[in-house]
Amino acid sequence: MHVGILTGGGDCPGLNAVIRAVTLALHHECGARVTGIERGFHGLLARRSRPLAPADVAGILAEGGTILGTHNTCDPFRVQDGQDQADAALAYARELGLDVLVAVGGDGTMAIAHRFGQRGLPVVGVPKTIDNDLPHTERTFGFDSAVAVVAEALDRLATTARSHGRVMIAETMGRYAGWIALEGGLAGGADIILLPELPYDVQAVAARCREREAAGLPTLVCIAEGAHAQGEGLTVRETLAHSPDPLRLGGVGQRLQQQLQPLLQSEVRTTVLGHTQRGGTPTAFDRVLATRFGYEAAQLVKTGQHGRMVALQSGACTSVPLNEVAGRTRRVSLDHPLLQTARGLGVGLGAA
Ligand code: F6P
Numbered sequence: 001m002h003v004g005i006l007t008g009g010g011d012c013p014g015l016n017a018v019i020r021a022v023t024l025a026l027h028h029e030c031g032a033r034v035t036g037i038e039r040g041f042h043g044l045l046a047r048r049s050r051p052l053a054p055a056d057v058a059g060i061l062a063e064g065g066t067i068l069g070t071h072n073t074c075d076p077f078r079v080q081d082g083q084d085q086a087d088a089a090l091a092y093a094r095e096l097g098l099d100v101l102v103a104v105g106g107d108g109t110m111a112i113a114h115r116f117g118q119r120g121l122p123v124v125g126v127p128k129t130i131d132n133d134l135p136h137t138e139r140t141f142g143f144d145s146a147v148a149v150v151a152e153a154l155d156r157l158a159t160t161a162r163s164h165g166r167v168m169i170a171e172t173m174g175r176y177a178g179w180i181a182l183e184g185g186l187a188g189g190a191d192i193i194l195l196p197e198l199p200y201d202v203q204a205v206a207a208r209c210r211e212r213e214a215a216g217l218p219t220l221v222c223i224a225e226g227a228h229a230q231g232e233g234l235t236v237r238e239t240l241a242h243s244p245d246p247l248r249l250g251g252v253g254q255r256l257q258q259q260l261q262p263l264l265q266s267e268v269r270t271t272v273l274g275h276t277q278r279g280g281t282p283t284a285f286d287r288v289l290a291t292r293f294g295y296e297a298a299q300l301v302k303t304g305q306h307g308r309m310v311a312l313q314s315g316a317c318t319s320v321p322l323n324e325v326a327g328r329t330r331r332v333s334l335d336h337p338l339l340q341t342a343r344g345l346g347v348g349l350g351a352a
Contacts, residue, residue, distance in 0.1 A: 001032040003301055004098040005052070007066040008040035008074075008109035012128050012142035013282035014290035015066035018104050020057040021294025022126075022301075027054050030302055035096060040071035040105070041112055044089035049096060061287060064280045073243040075108070077115050086119060093121050100301050104128050106140075108244035110309060111326040117307045124300045125309035125322050126293050130278055133177035135330040136320040137311035141290040146173070146277040147183045153273050154188025154220055160269075161218035167209050167260065169221040169270040171253030173277050175245075177331045178224045180277065182338055185222030185347070192219060192348035194256070196226035197332045198339075200350025205256070206263035208348040213266055223256055225249040227350075250274075292317050 005022055007015045019036065026032035034052040037043035050056075060067055076089040093101065100122045103113035106129040113123040127134045130146035150172050161168040170190075174180040178195025185193035192208055194200045209219045226249055228234055237250030253270040261268045282290065289312070296310045296317040308319040332339070342349060 001026075001030060001099050001301070002035065002097050003032050003100050003102060004035050004037050004049070004093065004096065005068070005102040005104065006037035006040050006043060007068050007070045007128070008103060008105035008112070009070060009072050009128070010106070011065045011070055011278055012130050013064050013145035013278070013280060014141035014286040015104060015128060016060040016063045017282060017287050017290035018126055018128070018141070018294040018297070019052070019067060020060050021291045022102055022298050023052045023057045024054055025295045025298035026301065029298065032301070035098070036068045037101075039069040040074055040109070041076050041089065042071040042074040044092050045074070045076060045085055047092050062281045064282065072245070073240060075112055075244050077112060078242060086115070090116070090119060090121055100124060100306060102126060102297050102301065106131070107134060107325070107327055107329055110134070110322055111244070114307070114322040114326040117322060122306035123322065124297050124306060125325070126297050127309055127311065127325075130180065131174045131177055132179040133175060133329045133331065135325055135328045137313070139289060139312045141282070141286045141293060142278070143179065144285040144289070145280070145283045146180050147187055148283050149277045149280070150180060150184025150222065150273060151187035153271065153276070154184070154190055154222060157271060158189065158220055161220055165218055165266055167219040167221065167264060167266050167268040169223060169253045169257055169268065171223050171225055171250070171270065171272045173273070174224045174226060175249060175329075176226045177329060178227070179332060181222050181224035181227070182332055182342070186338065186342060188220070188222065190220045190222035190347065192221040192350070193342060194221065194223040194227040194350045195332055196224055196228070197334060198349055198351065199228055199230040201352055202229050202259045204352040205348065205350055206260055209260065209264050209266070213264065218266070221256070223253050225252055227252055229259065
C-alpha cells in the first residue's frame, strides 16, 4: 500500500507528531510506503513530494510547525478562467500511485479532502486547529498548546497590571469561536472574558473594570479576535482574496481599548498574542492526542475506511464521515459548563 500525507491550513503544534505517528504505524503494522506531499494541496499541483521512512520522522515529535510545510490559500477546486485544477492534482496522485491520502487540517482542508474523495481519491482526515472549532470532535490537537500560551501570557501581563494598576487586554486567536479565549482566560485567571458567541456591552465591561478600580484592583481582560460589541461587526485585519477562509481577524483588543479608555481612570493597554499561540513545541497533552489521532488515521487507512475524519468523542478515538465536517465549524454553546463556571466565579462575560 502507498499512502500520501499532507498538512493544510495554518501550522499548529502537533502536526509533526501526527506525521510521525501515521508513518510509524503504517510502517510497523503493514509495511506501507508513505509519501509526504509538501505544502498542503499546493504540493499536488506543484508536484512536490518526498518519501517518509521511519528515519525521516525521527526526532520530530516535539517539533512545532510541520516538516512538510503547509499552505493556507491553495484550493485545487477553485475555478479560475473557467476551470479548476483538481484534475492536475489527481493526475499527480495517480502518478505517485497513492492508494489513500491522509489530509491533516482544519475545516477548509477537510472540505477539500472531501471533494477529492468524491472525485475518486480515497481520503482520511485528521482534525487540526488551535481554534478547536471542528464539529464532532471534542478536541483538536494544537488547542491545548495554544491555551497554554494564553495562560502564560496572562500570568505575565498580570504582573504589569498589578504593578501599574492597569487594565491589560490580551487578544487571542480562534476565528469565530471563543474556545481559546474561554479556556485560556480561565487558565490565566482573567477577570473579564469576551467571546464571539456573546457580543459584549461596552458599558458593562467598563462597569466591571470600575468596580475593580474602586477596590484597588487591576483588571485582566481576555478577548477573542472574533468577539465584537453588541451592534458592531467583526474587526477584520485583512481580506485574502482566493483564500477558502478570506477574512483575517485581528484588532478587536485595540478597539476595546479605545472604547474603554474614556470610561476609566486606569490606563488601558493591549497585547495581541497572535502567532505565538501557534508556535513552539506541543504540550504533552497535544503530543499524545496527535499521536493517538495519527495512529487512528493509520487504522482507517489499513481497514479501508475512507471518507472519514478521526475524532475524539467522550475521550475515545473514533471517526466521523467527512461530509459531516466539511466546511462546518463548532462554536461555544451558550449553555457550556465552562461559561457557568466563569459566571459562578464572578468573571465578567460582557453582559450587564
Ligand atoms: O485557524 C487558525 C488561526 O490561527 C486562527 O485562529 C486565525 O484567525 C488564523 O488562523 C490566522 O491565520 P493567518 O496565519 O493566515 O493569519
